[in-house]
Amino acid sequence: MEDQTSLKQLIQSLMPDGPGVVEGTVTNASPLEITLTNDDKMTLSANSLIVPEHLTDREIEADVMVDGGVLYAPTGAEDEKGEHEHPAIKKSGKHGHELESFQLTGGKLILHTGLKAGEIVYLLSYNQGKKYYVLDRRG
Template structure:
């Protein structure tokens, strides 16, 4: 069918499938360079320029902004984790004020001194820091999603079986 004659989305996609194309299943036999053996054909291994892999099946990085909306982030400090918290503020006249607030003894479990942390443990110096706000701007997030040896993958065969496009991991 000619794509211009398609009357539905399904027909359009079907019209774009190559006549010799089809979906086959393969198994990753090597990660670098990525090599995939076609199921039921021990002699046919695909790699290099014959194998097109979309970004979502690789390890990749994206630039992100992250902000804490509703909820909280806690950071545990272990017993014996005495430490100080540095701070730098401006006083009511705009002058700089800096210092260190020390832990472990800033108040009882339910009555912490200051508003910078809440003690969640009755143990001498174990406590949790709860953040009410949190943001990362222009951070770099690494997504580890590359195909691994032994994984099954769906492949779209095209160009008379000379090229393959990795579609998605196959759940076998």
């Protein structure tokens, strides 16, 4: 074994040539770009990144059921102030409607969990640093 001249060389000689975890900062959300924390000249583009679904914006189908509550939503009959009338029950103005229950079947939810500029992320480097798997964002 040859003589090690620095701590970095010593540590590198002890580590196998395999994947490693590095830290980066999202510098652009769309298209996705991540700059490595300790190497600001190394900016990774979307084609060298694999991003798991939980770190993306996505639409999912969902059923929602609520037992009781209040619904606040435009009815289409509002005036410019967002108010409407119920002459039969003598109720007017901006108000909610109390519900005994509410069910939405086959509805869609949009999850805004995508990476945003400025977030710190952890990346798994593999394929000799040519590919990076985004593990998670710093919580």
